[in-house]
Amino acid sequence: MSQQQISIAKLIGKGYNRFWHSRNFYRVVKGSRGSKKSKTTALNYIYRLMRYPWANLLVVRRYSTTNKQSTYTDLKWAAAKLNVRHLFKFNESLPEITYLPTGQKILFRGLDDPLKITSITVDVGMLCWAWFEEAYQIEREEDFRTVVESIRGSHDDPEFFKQITVTFNPWNEHHWLKRVFFDAETQEKDTFAITTTFRCNEWLDANDRARYEDLYRTNPRRARIVCDGEWGIAEGLVFDNFQIQDFDAIEKIKEIQEIAHGMDYGFTNDPTTLVSSVVDLENKEIWIYDEYYELGMTTNDIYKMITGKELLKAYITGDSAEPRLIKELVAKGVRRLHGSVKGQNSVRHGINFLQGFKIYIHPSCVHTIQEFGTYSFKQNAEGKYLNEPEDKNNHIIDALRYSMERYHLGKKKKRKGTYEALKSMGL
Template identity: 65%
Template sequence: MTSQKTISISKLIGGGYNKFWHNKNFYRVVKGSRGSKKSKTTALNIIYRMMKHPWANTLVVRRYSNTLKQSCYTDLKWAINQLGVKHLWKTNESLPELTYLPTGQKILFRGLDDPLKITSITVDTGILSWAWFEEAYELESEDKFRTVVESIRGSNSSPDFFKQVTVTFNPWSERHWLKRVFFDKKTQEDDTFAITTTFRVNEWLDDQDRKRYLGLYRTNPRRARIVCDGDWGIADGLVFERFKVEEFNKDEVLARVQKTAFGLDFGYTHDPTAFVAIAVDLENKKLYVFDELYETGLNNKKIADRLKAKGYQRSSIIADSSEPKSIDELKMFGLERVKGAAKGKDSIMYGIQFIENFEIIIHPSCVHFIEEINNYVYAKDREGNKLNQPIDEFNHLMDAMRYAMEQYSIRQEYNRILPPIFGGI
C-alpha cells in the first residue's frame, strides 16, 4: 500500500503546457526559448506518469553521458521533491538511476557516446516504453536518434498503454535535421506533436530574468528570435558555409596532421571567455575543431586553471591582443606560451577569407562552436543588402578561431610577397 497525496498539477507547473502534459503521440517534441520551463515540465510529467502507469520505464538520453547527472538527473530528482514523493523513489548517484520503490520501475540514463549500452538495455519490471531526448540539438545525425528509438518497443495489454519519445531542445539553426523531421509540414514524421514555447509561459521567472530577455529585442534582435522566441537560427548569409558536425578520433587526427592551432577570446560578465582547439590539415585544407571552453565569469586565474586542467599549459595559444594585461597574467598563472594576436587593418576579413579556404569539421562535443558557426552571418544594411563584414554577435569562438589560425594566414601572406631568394618563411 502506498499513501495517497493530493496535489494540484496546474498550480505546480503553471500554464502553457496543458496539451503537452496530456499528449500521447509517439513523438512529443518541444523546441523553445531559454527559460521556457520545458525541461522542468518534462521531468514532472515523467515522474507523475510513471507513478500512474506501472508498466512504464523511461530511458533518458543526451549526446554525452557526462552531461546527464547535472541536467536531466537533477531535474528528475527536483520533480520527485516537488511532487512530495521522495520517500517512494530510490536514487543511485553512481549510475545514475532512479527506481520507483512500490513497483520497481526505473528511469535509466544513457549517453550516445556509448551506443552499446543503449542497444542492450533491458528492464525487470514492465516495458521500456518512453524515452526523453534532452538537448536533442546536440545529436549531429538522425541515424543516432533512430538507433535509440528502436529500443522503445514491446506492448502491454493495459488499455491505457502507449509508447512515446519526448524531444526537447533550444533551436540553433534551420539546417538541423530536427527541423525537417519534426517541424516542416511536408517532411514531418507521422504521429508527431510539435510545439514551440517561450519564456513568456514561465510564471516562475523573476523580474530581472524577464527584463534581461526583453532587453535583447532592443540590443540584439536577431539573437532574441532564437533565445527569446524559440525560432530557428536563419542560415542566410552565413560567413562560413563549408562546415559539418562529425565525430572523429582526436588523437588519430592529431597524429596524422601534426599541426595545431589554439585561440582565446576574452570575456567576463555578459560575454563568455571562448577558447578553441583545432587540428590543422594544411595539405588537404581541413580544420578539425576538437575542444572548446565557453564560460562567463572567469577571471584570468580561472581561465588558466581551466586550460591547464584540459592539458594546454604548454600549447601556443593566440589570444585577443586588446588585453595585454590579461595575457601577462595568464603567463604568470602558468600558460607560458600564450601571446597576443597581430590583428591590424582589415584583419577580420582577411582572417575570414583565409579560413574560407578550409573545410571545418566540428566534433559534436563542441556545442557552443556549433551554435556560433550556424548563426555567424554577414551584416546587412537597411535595405537588406549584405555588407562585407560579419555581425558583432555569435562571434566569440569565431574570433578565437581567427586568432588561432593567424599563424598560418600570416605565413601564407609572407610566402606570397617575399621573393624566392628569401625562401619565404
C-alpha cells in the same frame, strides 16, 4: 498524489497542458532558453512513472557524461517538487533512478555508446518511453532511429502507450529535426510538436526576463532563436563551409599533428572562450574538437581552466586587447600564451582565411555550433547584405581566428601542441 494535495496545474504553470497529456508516439518541444521545457518534462515523467506500473523510461543525450548534470538532476528535483523523493532511490554513480514501490527504472544513456542502448533490458514492465534531451546535438538521424527501435513491446492495460519525447533549443533550419517533426510535408505520423518561449515561464526572475527582452534590441537574429525558439536562418551567414560531424579527436591529432588553440576574453557581458582544433593544411580542413565558454571569469579562473585542460605548455594565441590579463597568465605559468596580431582589416583577412577551409565541428562543441549558425553579415537600410560581419555571436570564432594567425601571417608552424592535446585526453 491527491493525498498530498498537489495541484499539477499550478505546479507546471501555463503553456504545457497539451504536452502534459499528449500520448502521441512523438512528443516534441523546441523552445527558447528559459521556457521550462526540461523541468516540465521531468515533472511529467516522475508523475507518469508512479501512475503507470508497466512503464520504464530511457533518458538519452548525445554524450552520457552530460546526463548527470542535467536530466538526472532535473528528475531528482522533480521528485522533490512532487513531495515523493522518499519513494525513489537515486543512484548517483550510474546514474539510475528506481521507483521503490514497484522497481520501475529511469535509465540514462548517451549516443556515444550505442551498444549500451540497444541491449537494455528491465526487470519490471517494459521500456516503453524515451526522452531525448538537447536533441539538437544529435547530428545523425539514423542514430536517433536506432534508439527509437528499442522502444517496443505491448501490454494488456487499455491505457498502455509508447512514447518518444524530444526537447531541444533550435539553431539551424537545416537540422534533420525540422524536417522530421516540424515541416508539414515530411512530419512523422502521430507527432505532437510545439514551440515554447520564456514568456510561458512564470518563475523566470525579472533580471533574466529583462535580459531576454533586451536581446531584441541588441541582436535580433539571435533573439529569434534564444527568445522565440525559432530556427536559425542560414541567409546572410558568414560561414557556409562548416558541418557538425562526430570524429575521433585523438586519432585526428595523431594523424595530422598540427594543433591550434585560441582565446577570447570577456567578463560581464561577453564570455571568455577557448577553442582547440586540429589543422590539416594539406587538405584545407579544420577539425574543432574542444571549446570553453563562460562569463565572469577572473584571471585565476582562467588559469585553473587552462590547467584543467592540460594546456599550460601549449602554444595559445589570445586577444591582444587584454595585454595585462595575458601578462598575468604568463606569470602564473601559461608560458606560451601570446597576444594576437591586430591591424587594418585583420578581421576580414582572418575570416577570408577560415572561409578557405572545410570546417568540421564536433557535436560536443555546442557554443561553436551556435556561433557558426548565427554569425552573419551586416545589412544596409534596404536589407542588402554587406561584406562586413556583425560583431556579434563570434566569441569562439574570434578565438579561432587568433589561433589561425600563424598559418596565414607567416609565423612559425613548428609549435604544434600535440603532446599537450593528447595529454589532456588522458593519453
